[in-house]
Amino acid sequence: MFANGTGLALVALGGLVLLGWGFDFEILKRVFPGLVAMNPATAIALGLAGAALWYSRPSGSKENATKSRARVAKACAAAVVVIGALKLTGLWLGWSGGIDQILFQGALRGAAGSVPNRMAPNAAMICLLVGFALLLLDIKTHSGRKPFEFFASTSALLSWLAVMGYAYNAPSLYAMTIHIPMALHTAVAFLLLSFAILCARPMGGLMGVIMSKAAGGHAARGILPAIFLAVSALGWFRIMGERKELFSPETGVSFMVIFGIALCSVVVLWSAASLEKIDVKRREAEKSLEAANAQLEDRVQQRTMELTLANSELKNEMAARQKSQQALAAAEANFRTLVEQSLVGIYVIQDARFVYVNPRMTEIFGYTAEEFASRPGIDFIAPSDHAIVNNNVRQRLKGGVPSVRYQLHMIRKDGTTVDVEAHGATAEFKGRTAILGTMLDITERKQAEEAIRQLNLALEQRVAERTTQLEIANKELEAFSYSVSHDLRAPLRHVAGFVDLLSNEMGESASPKSQRFVKVIADSAKQMGQLIDELLVFSKMGRVELQEKVVDANQIVAETIAALKPDTEGRNIIWKKSELPTVKADPALLRQVFVNLLSNAIKYSGPRNPAEIEIGHEENDDETVIFVRDNGVGFDMKFADKLFGVFQRLHHADEFEGTGVGLANVRRIIQRHGGRTWAEGALGGGATFYFSLPKTRNGI
């Protein structure tokens, strides 16, 4: 900005000076009367330098424009160099004429009388330096130095020297011995030009340091003008003092040195203090920045942790969701397979239509899924069941009944009726209320049930018939045994009675043979009487009603042994009786069992002395087994099966008397109790008779 302004101002100054020369305006040529005027060549050089500065201003976007401008700038700068170089070369070679006398020759000669207005040698030197500076404006050495700054600084110092010369009134400083001195406004213009050049490219250069906003720039901006102005002022005061003889040159030097030192000290201290202030501020700023940084770091760290945590949670959640989605998909696939391959019909009813049926439904009814969906559901139901179905649907929709299960008749595509069992539940299907259910074709079951019902009926009828038959047979049997009881015994009694009377009638006189015959008749009649009695008992065992109670077997055995006392008279019998359990049985019949078994044991152990009869029991999970063991004559196991048959005997009546009904009675009684009977024995080695009574009994 400063550089650009200065550039334009110099162009204008050069122009004005030339105008001054052209129209002879003294004020334009020398500013103050009596002072040296600016040579026209110098004015041209100044104008060209100003133009070069103006054209070399850095600018933005348009590259072509910048390039052409740079060319103009370089041309102007080169011209300035040429002017300076020609003047100096002229001086060196002793040319009388030169570049500074080409223009306004008359005016130049006439104005100053003896001394013509020439371009000062130091002005030419400055021109040369300024020109180089402008030419090298954008050149940088490898080490980052900027050569133009050297040239510009040197020209600035030379210009300042000239200005000082005017200020101290010391012509030797602005006039080079025999040559014409540099004009005041020339010196000031060159000084401004030099500064402007330095300011034209401030970035990274000397001016960059000065213009910097950092502490260095701040100090430089304070110190440099102070030193320039103060030192120059000190020098002026000393010269003035000495000239007016206020003090001697030595004193002047001393003053100057002292004030110089004081001034420098003040400046140094001031800048140190201001640097210190800045530094403290900076350090505070740094500190707070550091704290803020640390805080920020903490927050960043915390936030990072939170984010990491949230991230891992999110990841877990996503994994879980993915897993559950997979599981859901798998479950869904499984259920689909189940539904599609189910042996049971599965349906979904929505808006009173079968919106879904599985393949089994199409098998049962012969309709395709599309046909099912195309008609109202009620059309597939036999008209006789419409009322039931409608009622069920109503109840379910009311919400009172979550699911129902009932049987109904439906119609196949071929028009036949099919019995089904249906189960329906209210559910949601594709986001809307529906009935989800299953259907089972129970035609076969119904047929089977009907067949079973028929069979049962027939069976019941047969059972009834058979029962009647059995009742009749039983009645007949009763009548028979009743008749046997009365009518068969009566003649026997008569035989026995009259034989007795006959024997009395015959008296002692009868022949022994007759007497024997009479006795045989009597014995036979008696034996037949016994047989009839036994047979009647046996028949009764099969018919009497069981009256089961919990009975103590010990008591029954004891009573039986007591009752059999007459049979054991004169016998040596060792009774081995272990503790028996309580059993559930008809006490009278159980007594009959023990009477038979114990009397057998007594009878068949007759030949033994001592006889041993053992009564004991064994328990297993579902039976109580009671046994009677004797050391009697025993039996051959070959005939074990025959033992329990009616009138079956293994011994002759001569050996052991008996009718062969006792064990048959035992078996019949035990069978009626749901138990078993069996025997073990050996010929001459005793016998063991077992019977079992079940612990729990179902029926007879």
Add this chain to the structure above:
Amino acid sequence: MTSLKRILLVEDSAKDIELTMAALKEHHLANEVVTARDGVEAMDYLLHRREFAAQRPESPAVILLDLKMPRMNGLEVLAAMKEDRDLKMIPVVMLTSSREEQDLVKSYQLGVNAYVVKPVDFQQFLVAINSLGFFWAVVNELPPRKGITKAFA
């Protein structure tokens, strides 16, 4: 004890009557034995009807009653007697071939005084008849006479 009371034997079988009479005779029982051949005859005798109308009215000491008889059997006789105010106090002994439980039960339900099964063995039969006759005709104290009974009724 001026006059021994009669024994009424109700029996359809002549053979049994003969055997019973033989047994009673064997033991010298002095009581008069009246026989009736079935239930109807027995009731006629007891109620002095028909052929027994002219008979001296006297209750027997005991009635030996067979069970199985034509026309009216022993149980029916027993039932009829127990229905009759005068006859129900006369001791009745069932004397029968049968030991059928149903007969026993019914007899006792109807209020029989004893139930005796005739043994097949004649010697045992003699013992039984002897005991019976001795007990009922001699030992047993009969209920008071008709007139007194009526006073109580």
